[in-house]
Amino acid sequence: MAILLAGGAGYIGTHTAVEFLNAGYDVVVADNLYNSKEEAVRRVERITGKTVPFYKIDVCDGEALRKLFSEQTIDTVVHFAGMKAVGESVAKPLMYYRNNLDATLTLLEVMKEFGCKSFVFSSSATVYGTNDTMPLYETMPRGMCTNPYGWTKWMIEQILMDAAKADPELSVVLLRYFNPIGAHESGMIGEDPQGVPNNIFPFITQVAVGRRPLLTVFGDDYNTPDGTCIRDYIHVVDLAKGHVAAVPYAAEHPGSVIVNLGTGKGTSVLEIVHAFERVNNIKIPYVIGPRRPGDLTECYANADKAEQLLGWKAEKDIDDMCRDGYRWQTMNPMGYTE
Ligand code: UD1
Numbered sequence: 001m002a003i004l005l006a007g008g009a010g011y012i013g014t015h016t017a018v019e020f021l022n023a024g025y026d027v028v029v030a031d032n033l034y035n036s037k038e039e040a041v042r043r044v045e046r047i048t049g050k051t052v053p054f055y056k057i058d059v060c061d062g063e064a065l066r067k068l069f070s071e072q073t074i075d076t077v078v079h080f081a082g083m084k085a086v087g088e089s090v091a092k093p094l095m096y097y098r099n100n101l102d103a104t105l106t107l108l109e110v111m112k113e114f115g116c117k118s119f120v121f122s123s124s125a126t127v128y129g130t131n132d133t134m135p136l137y138e139t140m141p142r143g144m145c146t147n148p149y150g151w152t153k154w155m156i157e158q159i160l161m162d163a164a165k166a167d168p169e170l171s172v173v174l175l176r177y178f179n180p181i182g183a184h185e186s187g188m189i190g191e192d193p194q195g196v197p198n199n200i201f202p203f204i205t206q207v208a209v210g211r212r213p214l215l216t217v218f219g220d221d222y223n224t225p226d227g228t229c230i231r232d233y234i235h236v237v238d239l240a241k242g243h244v245a246a247v248p249y250a251a252e253h254p255g256s257v258i259v260n261l262g263t264g265k266g267t268s269v270l271e272i273v274h275a276f277e278r279v280n281n282i283k284i285p286y287v288i289g290p291r292r293p294g295d296l297t298e299c300y301a302n303a304d305k306a307e308q309l310l311g312w313k314a315e316k317d318i319d320d321m322c323r324d325g326y327r328w329q330t331m332n333p334m335g336y337t338e
Contacts, residue, residue: 002026003247004074006059006107007081009036011191012122012177014044015184015240016078021048023244028072030065031081032058035194037336043188060102062110069114076118076247077107082152085198086294089149100152101159108163118250120173120243123157125232125262125299126150127176134266135302138176138258146294157258164256171250178232178262178301180239182321183328190328191236192335200269201233201321204276205329207284215284217269219291224298228269232262232300235316235324245312262301263314276322 003020005013008029013036017027021044029041029052041054053072057064059081068074082100083089089096104121111119127150128136129143145151157174164172181201183190196212197203206212220227242261249257267275273284307313 001073001075002028004028004077006030006079009040010080013080014040014189015236016243017044018047019240019244021050028053030055030057030059039336040189047186047188060106062106065110069110074116078120078243079107080122086147086149090147093148096148096152104156117169118171120246121160123174123176124153125176125178127154134298135300137302138260138305161256169254171254172256173246173250174258176260178234180236181233182235182324185324187327187331204284205325208282208326209329209333215286216289217286218289220288222297224268226268226270229295230266230268230298233267234263234314235321238314238316242312245310249310259306260301260303262303264301264303266300267318275318279319279322280326
């Protein structure tokens with residue numbers, strides 16, 4: 001029995017692969033390498049000393065996916081195979097809707113054909129929309145998203161909940177990620193965005209190694225203690241372990257469940273920049289720029305449900321995230337070079 005990681009060559013997928021392998025599961029990776037490199041899967045094998053069958057396929061391709069399912073015995077699908085750049089999704093909405101929805105539907109259809117009944121989805125706190133009551137609880141209604149990327153997560157959650165309602169044997173776990181950052185402590189795998197990073201943390205690490213001259217802090221006039229936005233940053237290894245905890249839960253609980261994966265603690269942009277400087281003994285040059293349209297003042301989780309249901313809780317702190325993220329970037333200043 002193996003876990004299929006759809007989109008498993010990416011940032012969160014590779015870290016999740018390591019944690020599944022360390023927990024004794026077999027792992028199969030499917031990835032079209034649109035936003036990732038096969039080298040990342042080889043690094044997972046080096047870290048764990050285990051073999052990972054890799055399929056360079058697009059999970060929207062039903063025939064290729066059927067071939068994978070006929071060659072491997074897949075027990076659970078963990079689905080990360082989606083496009084995730086907010087700005088790009090505004091410019092190319094049809095591509096985002098087509099790809100992200102198709103990937104999910106094809107996975108569900110092929111799983112059904114092969115009798116695979118367990119699905120873990122990489123959702124996002126973005127589905128809470130512009131809800132501004134913090135912390136965010138899973139019981140809160142989903143909000144209005146501000147971009148097509150967010151809507152794809154919102155729609156996929158709906159599709160999965162409907163699918164679980166219609167099939168009494170299907171288990172679906174919707175994991176709502178807050179802001180995953182950092183890297184595996186080996187420094188061998190980490191975040192490797194293509195082009196200019198959209199998210200703050202890879203931007204900071206690229207400034208730290210001299211790939212970019214300075215960081216722009218998007219606004220310091222928010223209604224927060226230091227004026228910069230607050231987010232719930234979570235170490236990617238903790239986040240990965242949340243997926244491992246979701247699998248035994250899914251096996252015993254048909255139906256759908258929503259679980260936040262966050263720390264429950266908010267950190268401002270300037271706090272993270274200064275923590276990074278202190279922990280790594282390095283200066284991060286930055287300027288204060290205008291606000292980025294669409295940014296929320298605050299976004300952090302109530303993380304109790306994950307502990308109650310899955311027995312999972314984030315263990316690493318901001319200092320660990322800064323230390324591990326910097327190690328990855330110094331060991332791989334240009335990311336994965338193949
Ligand atoms: C963003 C997306 C969110 C998505 C998530 C994961 C937006 C509005 N939201 O979350 O939908 O699920 O990424 O990919 O894009 N910042 C700077 N300078 C930078 C970059 C960011 O100051 O160069 C600030 C932002 O203003 C924000 C914080 O850092 O306050 C975090 O930004 P980011 O890492 O992009 O994450 P989110 O915006 O929370």
